[in-house]
Amino acid sequence: MSAIHVQPIGYALGAKVTGVDLSKTLGADEVSQIKAAWTKHLVLVFPGQDLDPETLIAFTRHFGELDDYASQPFNRHPGHDEVMLLSNKPIDGKLPPGANNGQNWHTDLSYTTRPAKGTMVYCIEKPSVGGDTMFANMYLAYESLSPKLRAFLDDTEAVHDVSLISARRDPAIMEAFKRLNPPVVHPAVREHPDAHRRALYVNDRVRTFVGMSDAESKPIIQFLCQHSVQPRFVYRHRWEVRDLVLWDNRCLTHLAVGDYDPREFRHMIRTSTMGDYHGRLENPEAAKAAQAALKAAAATSQDIVAGISSLHD
Numbered sequence: 068m069s070a071i072h073v074q075p076i077g078y079a080l081g082a083k084v085t086g087v088d089l090s091k092t093l094g095a096d097e098v099s100q101i102k103a104a105w106t107k108h109l110v111l112v113f114p115g116q117d118l119d120p121e122t123l124i125a126f127t128r129h130f131g132e133l134d135d136y137a138s139q140p141f142n143r144h145p146g147h148d149e150v151m152l153l154s155n156k157p158i159d160g161k162l163p164p165g166a167n168n169g170q171n172w173h174t175d176l177s178y179t180t181r182p183a184k185g186t187m188v189y190c191i192e193k194p195s196v197g198g199d200t201m202f203a204n205m206y207l208a209y210e211s212l213s214p215k216l217r218a219f220l221d222d223t224e225a226v227h228d229v230s231l232i233s234a235r236r237d238p239a240i241m242e243a244f245k246r247l248n249p250p251v252v253h254p255a256v257r258e259h260p261d262a263h264r265r266a267l268y269v270n271d272r273v274r275t276f277v278g279m280s281d282a283e284s285k286p287i288i289q290f291l292c293q294h295s296v297q298p299r300f301v302y303r304h305r306w307e308v309r310d311l312v313l314w315d316n317r318c319l320t321h322l323a324v325g326d327y328d329p330r331e332f333r334h335m336i337r338t339s340t341m342g343d344y345h346g347r348l349e350n351p352e353a354a355k356a357a358q359a360a361l362k363a364a365a366a367t368s369q370d371i372v373a374g375i376s377s378l379h380d
C-alpha cells in the first residue's frame with residue numbers, strides 16, 4: 068500500500084504531497100493517486116525531492132507528451148529541449164532570456180495553438196526572500212460570475228497575443244517570440260475533461276474577443292482579469308529548495324512575483340505537457356507568411372539564440 072499523503076495548503080487550491088520519491092519510477096497506483104489529487108487541488112507541491120533534468124522529464128511523462136518549447140527555443144535548458152530554464156543565473160556572463168518569465172497572470176503556452184496541460188517546476192536555488200509564485204482558481208472565477216456574463220463567455224472566443232507576455236523582457240527576445248507565435252484564438256471558457264467543471268480562460272495575455280471591437284472587448288477583459296485574481300481565489304507559493312510544483316493550466320492562472328534581490332539567484336527548471344485541446348491561428352495567412360519568412364531567413368532555433376546573444380553583447 069502506498070504511503071502518499073495529500074494535505075490541502077490553500078482553500079481555493081493547492082495541496083502538499085508527501086510519501087513519494089519522484090526520482091524513482093512510479094507505480095500505476097502512485098500515478099493514479101497523484102492524478103486524482105491534481106484534479107482535486109489544481110496545484111500540488113512535492114517538498115524535498117531530488118531531481119535533475121532527466122528525472123524531471125521521466126516524471127513529467129506520466130502526465131502526457133512533453134512540449135519541446137519550439138515556441139521559445141532561447142529559453143531551453145542547454146542539452147534538453149523539453150526543459151525550460153527559469154533562471155537569473157548568468158550563462159557565459161549574460162542574464163538568461165528566461166530570467167523574468169511569467170510576471171503577469173497567464174496560463175502556460177496559451178499564445179500557441181496547443182496550450183500546455185500540466186507544468187512542473189523544480190526549485191534548485193531561491194532568493195533569501197521573495198520570488199514566490201501565485202496561482203488563481205479559474206473554476207471559482209467562472210462560477211462566481213452572474214449567469215448572464217457566464218452565458219456571454221460560454222459563447223465567446225478570445226485572441227491570445229504573445230506581445231502581452233509582460234514587461235521586463237529583452238526587445239530582441241520579444242521580437243523572436245512574436246515571429247514564432249502569431250496571435251491565436253481559444254474559447255473564453257474551457258471545460259476540464261476530468262473535473263467536468265468549466266473554467267474561465269481569459270487572462271492578462273488576451274488582447275480582444277473575436278467578433279467584437281477592441282473598445283468593446285477591453286473593459287470586459289479588464290474586469291475579468293481583476294475579478295479572477297481576487298485573494299479569495301489565490302494560493303501563493305513560497306518556494307523551498309527541492310520543491311517540485313505541478314500545476315494544471317486548464318483551470319488556473321499564475322504569476323511569478325518578481326520581488327527579489329536580483330543579485331541573488333532564483334534558479335528553476337520547468338517542463339510542460341502538451342494539451343489535448345487545439346486552438347486556431349487568428350490570421351492563418353499572416354501566420355503562414357511569418358513562418359515562411361522565418362524559414363527563408365534560415366532562422367533555426369540556434370540562429371535565434373545566437374542572434375539574441377549577439378544583441379546582448
Ligand code: SIN
Binds near residue numbers: 169
Ligand atoms: C512560469 O510561468 O512558468 C514561471 C513561474 C515562476 O517562475 O514562478
